Amino acid sequence: MKELEEKILKEGKLLGNDVLKVGSFLNQQVDTNLLLKMAKEVKRLFGDGITKVLTIEASGISFACAIAIEYGIPFVFAKKSKTVNLAGELVSASVYSFTHKTEYQIFVSKEYISSTDKILIADDFLANGNSLEGLIQIVEKCNATLVGCVVQIEKEYQNGGKVLREKGYRIEALSSIKKMTEKEIEFN
Amino acid sequence: MKELEEKILKEGKLLGNDVLKVGSFLNQQVDTNLLLKMAKEVKRLFGDGITKVLTIEASGISFACAIAIEYGIPFVFAKKSKTVNLAGELVSASVYSFTHKTEYQIFVSKEYISSTDKILIADDFLANGNSLEGLIQIVEKCNATLVGCVVQIEKEYQNGGKVLREKGYRIEALSSIKKMTEKEIEFN
Numbered sequence: 001m002k003e004l005e006e007k008i009l010k011e012g013k014l015l016g017n018d019v020l021k022v023g024s025f026l027n028q029q030v031d032t033n034l035l036l037k038m039a040k041e042v043k044r045l046f047g048d049g050i051t052k053v054l055t056i057e058a059s060g061i062s063f064a065c066a067i068a069i070e071y072g073i074p075f076v077f078a079k080k081s082k083t084v085n086l087a088g089e090l091v092s093a094s095v096y097s098f099t100h101k102t103e104y105q106i107f108v109s110k111e112y113i114s115s116t117d118k119i120l121i122a123d124d125f126l127a128n129g130n131s132l133e134g135l136i137q138i139v140e141k142c143n144a145t146l147v148g149c150v151v152q153i154e155k156e157y158q159n160g161g162k163v164l165r166e167k168g169y170r171i172e173a174l175s176s177i178k179k180m181t182e183k184e185i186e187f188n
Numbered sequence: 189m190k191e192l193e194e195k196i197l198k199e200g201k202l203l204g205n206d207v208l209k210v211g212s213f214l215n216q217q218v219d220t221n222l223l224l225k226m227a228k229e230v231k232r233l234f235g236d237g238i239t240k241v242l243t244i245e246a247s248g249i250s251f252a253c254a255i256a257i258e259y260g261i262p263f264v265f266a267k268k269s270k271t272v273n274l275a276g277e278l279v280s281a282s283v284y285s286f287t288h289k290t291e292y293q294i295f296v297s298k299e300y301i302s303s304t305d306k307i308l309i310a311d312d313f314l315a316n317g318n319s320l321e322g323l324i325q326i327v328e329k330c331n332a333t334l335v336g337c338v339v340q341i342e343k344e345y346q347n348g349g350k351v352l353r354e355k356g357y358r359i360e361a362l363s364s365i366k367k368m369t370e371k372e373i374e375f376n
Contacts, residue, residue, distance in 0.1 A: 013275065021275055028274070029264045029300040032256045058245035058265070062253045068220045069257070076217045077246070083288065086216070087201065087209055100271065112217040 001041050001174040004152065005187050007034060008175060014182055018155075026152060027059040027124050032066075038174055039066035042122070042150050045172050050120045050147055052076060052113065054139065056095075056106055056131050060123040063152055067122055075122075076113060078106040078138060091141045095134035106134050113142040126151040126173060129160020136169065148172060155180070156188055189229050189362040192340065193375050195222060196363060202370055206343075214340060215247040215312050220254075226362055227254035230310070230338050233360050238308045238335055240264060240301065242327065244283075244294055244319050248311040251340055255310055263310075264301065266294040266326060279329045283322035294322050301330040314339040314361060317348020324357065336360060343368070344376055 013021040025031040053075035055064035061077050068075035078093075079086060081104075089110040096103045113119065121135045132149050139146045148170030154161050156176045164171050176188040201209040213219040241263035243252035249265050256263035266281075267274060269292075277298040284291045301307065309323045320337050327334045336358030342349050344364045352359050364376040 015275055023274070023297055024300065025262075028267065028297060029262050030253065030256070031262055032253065033260065035253075036257065058249060058267075061246060061249040062263075065218065065220065065223075065250045065253045066257070068218070069224065069254070072221065074213075074217050074219055075250075079216065079246075081288075086211070087203055100269075109211055109216060112212065 001038065003034065003037060004175045007031070008153070008177075009185060012185065014180065014185070016182065018180070020153070020155075020177070020180065020185070022153070027062075030062045035062060035066045036070070038063065038152060039070035041174060042067050042120075042172075043070050045150070046120060046147060049118055051116070051118045052144075053120050053122050054078070054108075054113070054135055055122045056080070056135060059125075060131075063124060064122045067120065067150075076108060078108045078135060080104055080106055082107060091138050093134040093137040093141075096128070096130045106138070108138050108142075110142060113139065113144050115143040117142070117144040118147050119144050120147050121149040122151070123149070124152050126154040126160050126171070127158045129158075129164050132160065132164060132171070136164075150174070153177065189226065191222065191225060192363045195219070196341070196365075197373060200373065202368065202373070204370060206368070208341070208343075208365070208368065208373075210341070215250075218250045223250060223254045224258070226251065226340060227258035229362060230255050230308075230360075231258050233338070234308060234335060237306055239304070239306045240332075241308050241310050242266070242296075242301070242323055243310045244268070244323060247313075248319075251312060252310045255308065255338075264296060266296045266323060268292055268294055270295055279326050281322040281325035281329075284316070284318045294326070296326050296330075298330060301327065301332050303331040305330070305332040306335050307332050308335050309337040310339070311337070312340050314342040314348050314359070315346045317346075317352050320348065320352060320359070324352075338362070341365065
């Protein structure tokens with residue numbers, strides 16, 4: 001998506017050690033104008049038939065929210081801890097966080113994803129694919145249908161997207177970074 | 189807001205120990221149809237002139253996102269931990285979490301809130317007022333103008349809203365719970 005790529009080039013900051021900071025428009029401050037355009041692009045890509053969007057707290061929530069608004073459907077976000085207000089039967093999966101360098105469990109109340117749901121998974125980044133894998137496990141444990149996954153930015157030079165596509169999952173990225181050095185970002 | 193109250197009565201679950209679970213439509217699964225109506229109500233209450241919405245991860249994000257979409261402005265969410273992609277000068281405040289029974293710091297990159305901003309703070313719950321107080325501190329440390337705060341559900345029988353209103357802040361709640369027992373929720 002051209003407009004997203006241009007925004008990344010204009011406002012993205014490379015912090016070294018493979019970290020791309022997009023906090024000014026994507027995951028701390030959120031440009032809702034661009035967000036709505038991304039949601040429209042997701043609907044163009046996946047078409048009708050999705051019943052629910054699934055994401056993971058916290059930085060996936062705004063993207064999932066905008067997609068769900070565009071479709072007129074609910075979204076669900078997996079939690080990274082068992083809080084006192086998570087009740088009933090839970091479905092969980094294990095996720096390794098590249099950003100935080102730790103492994104953690106994610107949780108969704110089973111009642112929010114049923115076997116009749118057609119799920120679109122949405123997240124901000126796809127690098128090693130660990131978050132998406134955890135969310136896919138949750139969809140499969142709930143016996144729901146996974147329509148596909150969509151991310152705002154894929155770091156294509158890492159392995160996550162490749163592995164998931166080889167497994168047969170539909171993975172779409174609104175922008176794909178082919179190469180990232182301290183000086184330059186190259187899109188596919 | 190009548191529709192929100194009806195939804196709370198219909199789907200909210202009292203888990204004892206003062207916990208109201210609204211995960212089916214508000215903070216784990218999100219009913220985007222109701223969310224957009226809440227955003228419209230917020231715009232009706234506060235009118236024009238707001239330049240940015242500020243919230244705290246994770247359960248405030250969807251509400252802030254919908255309000256920001258309704259206004260056509262960006263929103264910012266405070267983070268509960270210093271992640272590797274938080275860079276530049278940070279503004280922080282201390283918050284005690286009623287849900288998690290712990291005190292933690294919240295962080296916002298200073299560059300996202302400027303002295304010319306007119307900020308609306310949004311969150312899901314107002315009980316003891318600790319999250320709002322932390323967010324208000326952040327707005328004041330950035331020398332921005334605070335227009336007011338809005339929450340989806342206020343537990344009016346707790347002290348947070350009262351204390352903040354007495355300090356002169358404008359605090360709006362889309363639903364106000366006057367009394368909550370194991371069997372009954374009574375709105376104001």
